[in-house]
Amino acid sequence: MYVAVMDNIFLLVLVTLLSVVQNVFFALKVEKECTGQHSKNHSAAFERLSCANRNCMDTYPTFLAVLWCAGICLSQAPAAFAGIIYLVVRQKYFVGYLGQTCQSTPGFLFGKRILFFLSLMCVVGIINHLMLTYGGSDYKEYIQTITKVVSTLLLLP
Amino acid sequence: MYVAVMDNIFLLVLVTLLSVVQNVFFALKVEKECTGQHSKNHSAAFERLSCANRNCMDTYPTFLAVLWCAGICLSQAPAAFAGIIYLVVRQKYFVGYLGQTCQSTPGFLFGKRILFFLSLMCVVGIINHLMLTYGGSDYKEYIQTITKVVSTLLLLP
Amino acid sequence: MYVAVMDNIFLLVLVTLLSVVQNVFFALKVEKECTGQHSKNHSAAFERLSCANRNCMDTYPTFLAVLWCAGICLSQAPAAFAGIIYLVVRQKYFVGYLGQTCQSTPGFLFGKRILFFLSLMCVVGIINHLMLTYGGSDYKEYIQTITKVVSTLLLLP
Numbered sequence: 001m002y003v004a005v006m007d008n009i010f011l012l013v014l015v016t017l018l019s020v021v022q023n024v025f026f027a028l029k030v031e032k033e034c035t036g037q038h039s040k041n042h043s044a045a046f047e048r049l050s051c052a053n054r055n056c057m058d059t060y061p062t063f064l065a066v067l068w069c070a071g072i073c074l075s076q077a078p079a080a081f082a083g084i085i086y087l088v089v090r091q092k093y094f095v096g097y098l099g100q101t102c103q104s105t106p107g108f109l110f111g112k113r114i115l116f117f118l119s120l121m122c123v124v125g126i127i128n129h130l131m132l133t134y135g136g137s138d139y140k141e142y143i144q145t146i147t148k149v150v151s152t153l154l155l156l157p
Numbered sequence: 158m159y160v161a162v163m164d165n166i167f168l169l170v171l172v173t174l175l176s177v178v179q180n181v182f183f184a185l186k187v188e189k190e191c192t193g194q195h196s197k198n199h200s201a202a203f204e205r206l207s208c209a210n211r212n213c214m215d216t217y218p219t220f221l222a223v224l225w226c227a228g229i230c231l232s233q234a235p236a237a238f239a240g241i242i243y244l245v246v247r248q249k250y251f252v253g254y255l256g257q258t259c260q261s262t263p264g265f266l267f268g269k270r271i272l273f274f275l276s277l278m279c280v281v282g283i284i285n286h287l288m289l290t291y292g293g294s295d296y297k298e299y300i301q302t303i304t305k306v307v308s309t310l311l312l313l314p
Numbered sequence: 315m316y317v318a319v320m321d322n323i324f325l326l327v328l329v330t331l332l333s334v335v336q337n338v339f340f341a342l343k344v345e346k347e348c349t350g351q352h353s354k355n356h357s358a359a360f361e362r363l364s365c366a367n368r369n370c371m372d373t374y375p376t377f378l379a380v381l382w383c384a385g386i387c388l389s390q391a392p393a394a395f396a397g398i399i400y401l402v403v404r405q406k407y408f409v410g411y412l413g414q415t416c417q418s419t420p421g422f423l424f425g426k427r428i429l430f431f432l433s434l435m436c437v438v439g440i441i442n443h444l445m446l447t448y449g450g451s452d453y454k455e456y457i458q459t460i461t462k463v464v465s466t467l468l469l470l471p
Contacts, residue, residue: 005386006387007443007447010444013386013387013436014440017379019379021433022428024376027373050201053372058214065176066177066244069170069174073163115177119178124166125163126171126172129160129163129164133164215371216337217369219374222334222378223330223331226330226331229319230320247358272334279330279331283328286317286320286321286324289317290321311440
């Protein structure tokens, strides 16, 4: 049983680990700035860094929940792929937030498209499960193929 | 094996999805206020909205952890039911926070009763598991029936 | 199947429950201070309490994710042990934060060593799984023994 479980989640664990590494990177950035030299525009930079970190942390549990639900309900490969794209978007958001306020102006919420895609995967997975239980028809393989194709669309800017 | 797993968690996934939708709703509210028109009492309203959102987000991981533990350890239907009530309470809390400070005065922590109920479900589930392993007696079905009855008590105001 | 699952996670559930109790304890502290008497150094104390609570909450999802991944990928006993040490470190951090700023000076990020240990457990677990799938060799029992020994090193100050 153990091997079967691990087969279905090890990509999700990898993405989770990557996100944890990114979290620690963000936290270390904030800590370094916090204890850094107190120059003139120190407090403004720290404020911005701290705000970027907070916005990232606020959506982190939401992201994790949707990632794991989508991976378990439907299939892990597209979910992990979407997760990695989300991490790239988050990195861009964090770096962009530190630039000039006028040029970056990132929103409060980022990666909406990816969160929407993962939520959709959950819904489709649950509907498929209910159809399998009450109707007896299983479209899981078709859906997994479609999901893999659709997940590449996330690469579009 | 896959169908057995899904049977035991699909209600939890549904509640998680609902909570994610609510989170996104809160975040969009904050974002809209953040980029909205700068009227006189703008900053006070934004401050209050941002504070309500932060309090909700602070307890979100705690809620998710307790919800899933209770659902896996004991049974998913009462856990999902308590989860939905928690979401309703959170919605009320968020809306109430935006009203006048004098009339609402919501606490820092909300839904204590529901979190307590879910924690109790975890504890009972673990005790039952230990009794099953070391004592050989299984009261799971009685406990599940009792839990379902008790969970309706959460509806009391 | 159910008993096998519970056997592998019940220690993790226990640690999660303990962390939830600690979260609620932190939140109640903040709430009590927030509605407390308005003395002279009230706002400074509240600021510090709120900041300590926020730092703890910011790393909480990261901690939970790494704890559960490590527990599921490798073995639950060392993961739960590291989790309990993390909770002790967090308690010390929270209490230390409330003291004088000069004597405590706690960092922004705490428990780095424990998070690193748990991440390492995940990586080792995934590598072992891949070797089992593609190479056919299973070192799981050796690794689990080594992990248990190494986890006691976390007790060193």
